Amino acid sequence: MFKKAFLFLVFLVFSANIFLSCEELFFDDFEAGIGNWNVINNGGQGLWTIYAPPYPNMYTLPPPSSGNVCAADSDETGSGTTTNTTLEITNPLDLSTYDTIVLEFDSDFNAIDTDDLCYVDVSVDGNTWTNVLTYPGIDVRDTHEVIDIDMFAALQPNVYIRFHSVQPGWDWWWAIDNISVTGNLAITYDNDLAAISISGANTVYAGNSEVYEVIVKNAGNLDQDSYTVKLMREGNIELASLDITDNLPAGEQVIYNMVWNIPEDEPQALTYVFGKIILAGDENPGNDETSNHQVQIYPPGLTVINVGNGTELNNRLPVCFFYKNSLTESLYFPDEINSIGLITAVKYYNNFTTHLPNKPTRIWMGETTLPDLSAGWIPSTNLTPVFDGNVTYPSGANEILIELTTPYVYTGNNLVVMVNRPWEETTFSSTDEFYVTETLNHPDRTRYERDNYINLDPANPGLPGYTFEKFPNTTFYMIIGGMGSIEGHVYDDLGSTLQNVEVKIEDTQTTTYTNAEGFYQFNNVLEGFHDVTATYYAFSPQTIQVEVLENQTTVQDFNLIPLGTVDVFGYVAGSDFPTIGLDGAEVLLTGFENYQVYTNNTGYFEISGVYTNITYDLLITYEGYDNYADEVQVGSVNLDLGTIVLNEVTMPPGNVVAIQNETGTEVELLWNSPGSGGGVFRYDDDDIIGHIGFSSTPPNGVFGATHFHHAIIQEVTWMLKSDYNSHATAKIFLFGLDVYGVPDQTDLLHQSALLPNVDDEWNTYELADPIEAPNGFLVGVCTPNLYTSIGLDDGIGEPWIFQPETQFSITNWTDDDEEWVDIGDFGFEKNMAIRAYGIDLGIISRDAKKQLDPSNRVFESYNVYRFLEINQNNPQVWDLIGPAIIDTFYTDTSWTQLPNGVYQFAVTSVHTNGVESIAAFSIPVEKTQASNDPELIEITQTKLLGNFPNPFNPETTISFSLAKDAKNAKVEIYNLKGQKIRQYSILNIQSSIIWDGKDENNQPVTSGIYFYKLTAGEIEETRKMILLK
Structure with missing residues (x-):
């Protein structure tokens, strides 16, 4: 049966043609609609839409396009409207067993000016996109596009495709049809290692070390444990090499950090690097090299200074494309830069929805003694212009390097950087954002403004803007003095060198890795003392303070000691039966290494081979019980954690109501039993x-x-x-x-x-x-x-x-x-987008063996607390006024003794072994002076007291009190629609009636919420009850 469901869903997501040919991996002619695609509005009125003949405009596409087409057509949205829309494939394509991947489609692009742009992008994760085709604002009519995307998509399990149309004004259209992806079923070999990709810096400096990540996949049928990974440069020049003896299982992939120690006399050049695999007997040499990674080499004497490493995307700093122009000014402090010298370039870090090429950008720099920007803008006339040109901001996550046309001499004060997006009529997506860092110790370090009506003049912005403690993650490239070098080797306890050891300068977070000879190198390090740490898996890290002297090389070797291992063990039990262990509880120990085990039928667990002298996070989970989390310090001997008791999940009472009587002498409390509250069932x-x-x-x-x-x-x-x-x-x-x-x-x-x-x-x-x-x-x-x-x-x-x-x-x-x-x-x-509403009676366990329903926990009683409203979050000062209450109502008779003030009540449910639920709160109740007016006291004798039990099945007792002069008293019962289903006339001598769950015709009513109303003369009171069957 699963096969039946699987084949249908593939048909659903792609199309019927998916099965016509083993090489046609995707096809969509839009005859079945737009269901294979998500339509995204990045800002504007026009969207990708299906159009059937006769088309609204003169679309011209090659045969066989004759039926439905998909078009982004600004001409159809009216004069002055804009289109900025993306058509993104709903379900990624699994091309993990295919290569020679080709994307084809029919296209008709009719542009009106150079701002009309079209992009075709490919992604292997849905986040980072690679542009494979661009129409740059000129007509490209009646074409069949064939694009080789093999280098991006071959052997990838999740391939996304999108078509992005930008039409700023009342423009024309981009129509597409017959989108197909084809490929060849990849031939498998017994011995086949593939160099999948390479990533790393696009800008490097002579004399520095740079790390490049090379991903290697075992694409063959056999495991491999002897091969070489190389970092190569244009001209087939070897830059680094690692001999690998670790086992790489078939189908798995691994990342290798390859270090390029760039010679100090390396000339300036634009070149590329690539990763390469050498495996004896490799049967498929065609995938032994990665694609080329472009690199710009700059002269020696430069250093890279990173300020900010936050992961928050916020406020579109330093450039905002969601508005027609923007202005940002930020301060960077001497203890963040730690250098003086010549700033030659600056880098920001974006994550854009929109691909924005050649966007005008202006930058100024200067210095100030002001600690923040709370007093207002520092105008551009007080700063030095350092850049005025166009910058490309690609979609996805990218590093935006801007080389300054006028380098700035930084002398060590608070650095001011102002960035301006000059006025443009076109706006773009609100999700075109930059990564920012928050520094609470530097409030008001950034001032920003953006506007669609006022042209912000950097010399006199005209608007005060806003300030906060965040700033865009920024990298400065500087030529500085007082520099030296650190180099050395890393050895194990036997004196053998270790390769691929991480070596880090702690104060700058500059990192490199040892090569095959265990050698590492840092050039262009500030003179002075630095803590340097060597870290290697399964070894104790070692930190050494190193002194760096100007124009000298400090040699510092490291000797790492292997970590020992011990066993960690214990028992897990539940609070309801603490002497009986829980079978199958998950025990996670995470940190330096991650461990996962499950308890046996006695609740015992044992984790073997835990590395010593490290602090781990312990998490124990078991359905129906609260999670247990703690830190565990693992020393040099076996660690017994003893018996860990998990508290059973308890549901709190619901709908706590507090009513102060008219004389102010007492407060009556009512609540629903656990699990009987209202329920909203939704995910969206x-x-x-x-x-x-x-x-x-x-x-x-x-x-x-x-x-x-x-x-x-x-x-x-x-x-x-x-x-x-x-x-x-x-x-x-x-x-x-x-x-x-x-x-x-x-x-x-x-x-x-x-x-x-x-x-x-x-x-x-x-x-x-x-x-x-x-x-x-x-x-x-x-x-x-x-x-x-x-x-x-x-x-x-x-x-x-x-x-x-x-x-x-x-x-x-x-x-x-x-x-x-x-x-x-x-x-x-x-x-x-579908929801249900009703009554939530408790979660059901997904474990069919246990079926632990929290609503069926052994309930014992309720605790009732009272406290001043200001102490709601401070339960240590709450007064327990009603311990071990069995009913779902309670009267606070000590209310009159309290000083005036605003109070709240809380009710908890108490379960087996004293396990107490979280609290359910009443609304605040204001205590005022009690009244002794006998007339009021007489009136309050007519009162609806509640029903018990609630919820109930099949009957419940409704209690009330009546004043001596109460007339025409009655209790009426209504359903959720407000329809009266039962009425009882009552006498003054009565104090309760029993409702048997039937209507006036003596027919049982269904489960649900019902209301009962007491009427006596002009007095009416209504309450809610729940019938469960």
Whole structure:
């Protein structure tokens, strides 16, 4: 059955043609719509859209293009509109067994001016993109494009393709059709090592050392443990070599750090480097070299200074393309630069959605004694212009190197850098961002402004802008004085040299690696004392203070001692039965090395071979219990952690209500028992960016989300997209789940009729009668014989991160033998836009062997606390006023003794062995002077006190008190729709009635939420209760 589901989903994601030829790996002629692609709006009105004949404009594409085409057509969005849109393949292509990869498509690009740009990009991770074709603002009509993408896509498991159209004004179009990817099934060999890629610096300096990462993959059928990795330069010049004796299993890949020690007399040049593999008996030498990596070599005497290494993308500093112009000014401090000299270049670090070539950029530099920019801008007239030209900002993560046209002499004060994006009419994506670093000890170090109406003059910006403590990660390239060198070898305890050891200068974080002879080298190091650390796996790190003298080389060798190993062991038990171990608890020890074990049937675990004298993070997890986390210091002897007790998961009470009586003498508290609160069942973040459906448009196909909760469902909402077709109606389904949390179509809980649907909006369906799902449920939508187009979010960002085994589809729910497909298994790691609302009665375990339902934990009592509102986050000062309460109500009779103030109440549930849940809080209650007015006291004697038990099955007691003069007293019961289903007339001598869960016709009502109202004269009170069956 899995095979059946798998083949269908491949058909869904790609097209029927996928099976026509072993060499046609992807084909889309858009006849089935746009379902294979995500349409992204990077800023503008125009989007990629499917157009059928007759086309809205004179699209001219080569035969056989005659049906649907996909076009970004600004002419269709109206005068003055813009288009900046990306068509990105929804599901990555698995080309891991193919090479000779070619991308083909038909194209018609009709430009109106030079700002109209088109890009075709390829990515192997969905984040970093490589441009393979650009149309530079001139017509390229009626073409069939054939692009060799083998160097990027061959043997890659996740290949993405996108088409990006930028049309700033009321322009023309870019139309495409018949997109195909072809390749040859890669021939496999027994002995085949492949040099996959090389990465590293694009700018180097004579006299420095640079590290390049070369990825090597064992593409053969046999393991390899004897080969050589080389770093080569243009002209087949060898720069570095590593002889490898470690085993590389078949199919695996590894990264090698190759060090190029650049001679001090190396002349300035533009060249390239590449990685190379040498394996005796290699049967496929065609993949022994990586692609070329371009490198610019600069003269000696320069050093690289990195200021900031933050990973936050924020505020689009130092250049903002989301507005028509921007201005940024930042301070860099002497203790961050640690040098004086001539700044010749500056580098920033971007991560852009948009590829932006040749964008005007201006930079000024200067120095100040001001500690921050809180007083305002330092105008450009007080600074030195150092750059005024065009800079290319590629899409994806990149290093943006800007060589200064006028180098700046830095003398050691606070460095000021001002960056200006001159006015441009075109704006771009809000996600065109730079990496920034936050320094709380330097507030107001950056001032920035961006605007669409005012042209910001760097000499007199005209707007005050904003300040904060963040700045863009920046690298300065400087020629400085007082420099020396450090070099040496790294040995083990037996005197043998060690290769590939990391050697780092701690204060500058400059890093290199030893070569095959164990040799390392740092040139252009500031004179003075530096801590230098050598680190190698399975050896104790060694740090030595090294003195560097001007124009001299300091020789410093390292002798590393192997780490010893010990065993770490212990027991894991639960708080409910602390003397009985938990079988199958996961124990993770992470840090220098990562270890994972599971407890046996007695709760015992043992981790062998743990490296000594290191602090690790310990994490123990077991379903139904809180995680246990701690730091563990592993010394030189075996470590017994003893018995570690995990607290069982407890659910707090819900809906705590605190009501002060009219006389201010007491407060009545009411709450729901654990697990009986309202429930919202959703995964999406409400930012719907895509959609999914079946291209075969089956009549009984369902898309939906599972929730492994015991629940009562009362309402469903969903959103369908109109990108492919419109939907006037839709059906809603509820299915039960099996013990593993997988939908079970034989357990049909509810099927609606065809319901009205409005595309691109949330639609709501309120069930006539609530539906109970004791085993969890899938809530799904069906659009018979139509492409469903259920909305998808991006599946990222807390708390909406995609969760595997929650998003499912099936082509025919009426087929009991068809298996549901987890769309996450096929690259759709996104959440569907469908939700359910009702009552959450607790999580169900996914472990079919245990079935630990927190709502079934052994409940003992409640604790009731009172405290001043300001102490809500300080439970140590809470007063326990109601210990071990059994009921779901409590009256604070000591209220009148308290000083006036604003108080809150908290209620916790207490389970086996005193395990207490988190607290549920009431709203704040203000204590004022109590009243002794006897008339008020008399009135308050008529009161609705609550019901017990709540939730209940099959009956509950509703309690109340009546004043002596109460007239026409009655209790009425309503369902969730507000319909009255039962009424009781009551006498003054009564204090309660029993509702048996039946209506006026003596018929049992369904599970769900009900309201009961006490009426006595002009007094009315209403409360909520829950019937569970």
